[in-house]
Amino acid sequence: MTLLGSGIFKGMAVTFRNFVGSYFHRERLPTNDYSWRTEGSLPQHAGDYPKEEGEQLRDTTTVTNYSRNFPMLLHDGSEPMDTIRCVACQICERSCPPQCIYIEKSTEKKEDSSGKMQFYPATFDIDVSVCMSCQICVEVCPFDAIVMNSQFELSTPNRFGGLLLHQGDLLKSNDYYHKIHPEEAAARDKRIADEKTAKEAKKKAAAEAAKKKAEAKAGAETEAGDEKKEVAE
């Protein structure tokens, strides 16, 4: 039997570690001090906000490896639409609490990066004015196709269309993912690779078992055939 209330104390120990740790380890903080950058490096007008992902990445003073903002879609190769991981299964669309994802499934299949025929999203929109950055879409996606981006300077002078991110805005390469969240991306890649090898091993085993079974069956059939012949004689 555990001590009464030990769960609460364990939780309090965790928060206490965070409380003290945040004073001593800067890398714990998900965001760094941003607003007191020198006057010259601040964007002056809404349109000036750096739209390019590279520009924000170079500015390591503002974003750390643990910050997250809105989701992005991953692709594996150089041609985003040919190697998109998303198969338009729409699980994320249905799981999203504020319903800010809109997906239209393609009508015909297309080869994905591994050469398998798959559906792909004809439309994939996320309304970032509604998204609450909960990461549930990331958790439920069975294809590791959607992960969190840390790009945050999304201000736009157009308040209606400008905050609706389309497929083109959302698609980011796996390399980019490795750059912004190195640990998380490495862990994810490792898991995918492990799953793949496990699957292949299982497939191999299954194929072998099927082969054996087939052989056994064939053997049994020939025997049975022999018996029948005997009976017929």
Added chain:
Amino acid sequence: MSLEPLTLTDILIATVPLMLIFATLFAFTTWLERKALARIQNRIGPNKVGIPCTRIGLFGLGQPAADGIKMIFKEDIVPRGADRLFHLLAPILALIPAMLVLCFLPLNFPWIKNIQGLVKPFMLDGAVIFFFAITGLNTLAVFMAGWASRNKYSLLGGIRAVAQMVSYEIPLVLSAVIVVMMVGSLNAAEIVKEQADEYWFILSPWGFTAFVIFFIAALAETNRSPFDLPEAESEIIAGYFTEYSGFKFALFFLGEYIAMFAISGLAVTLFLGGGDGPGVTMNPEDQGLATEAFPGLSAVWFLAKIFALIAVMIWLRGTLPRLRVDQLMGFAWKFMLPLSILNILVAGFAWHAEQLDNTIITVITWVISFAVLYGAASGLNQLNRGKVRPREYKYAE
């Protein structure tokens, strides 16, 4: 002791400093809370507002002032269908009882000595009862706010608040009963004196149990997390606060924090020895006033203890998720209520054992009562344990 009416100066001496001190402490506490919660979540917290027109941040200590200015200048919006009068009265009614009970905390401020009347404010016989009677009004204010706003979320918040506050008031009062039994008086100053003479009640098994029950119920009474269902932002927007803005909202906020101070103050009085501490001797002849190493030391001890309790409240808020309504009610009626009733019985036996004045018997009583209370608590915990299911994803896999 003949009752002499307090003069107007006496009343001003007793109340005005209290209001100023606690309003300042309120501002400081909001800053402290935001800072601590931020650090718990690995954020920095307010650190910009310091001295105006400069970049001197002072760790964001100017934040409460900035918040106050913002609140005062914000537009005060009253919904069209709302009952204007009660919409206005609710925040005031939330603040008044909280402010009122502060007078009955045995805080030995040096200027209390200047009061001419024979009776010092906190020497009221029955201060504990008065305290509970007045804080009970808070429920009314919350429901008034919920009802007068004419908003579904507000009404839901108000209903939740009434259910919660009424349920938790029972264990709250029952755990205070232990102390009253032990001391044989409802007078706050005498309770403190008794603890200074013998031991702080939190150090005995029944006192500790009562303190834990009292503290949990106090969290629920003041709508603090994890019992903040009446104002759950993610479920019912902000409950009864939904339709409040500007200064009325600030009043509610102030009332809530003052209520936190008041109830922590009562906990300190009942269980943590009040203003007792190193350098303070409680003087039985002097109407509960203390002899101190330097004037105000006992008040400093008292406030330090209050802040220790508030710090734990903030820490808990950063740690625990909000309860569900059924868990909340189940906890009050199926766990806290039986335990506090059992605790009263245990404390009764223990009191009689202590009257024998025999060290061995006292020690045995303490061990037995500790075992009984711990056994009862874990038994109740096992009985109430629900079945826990792993999280289910609705669409995936």
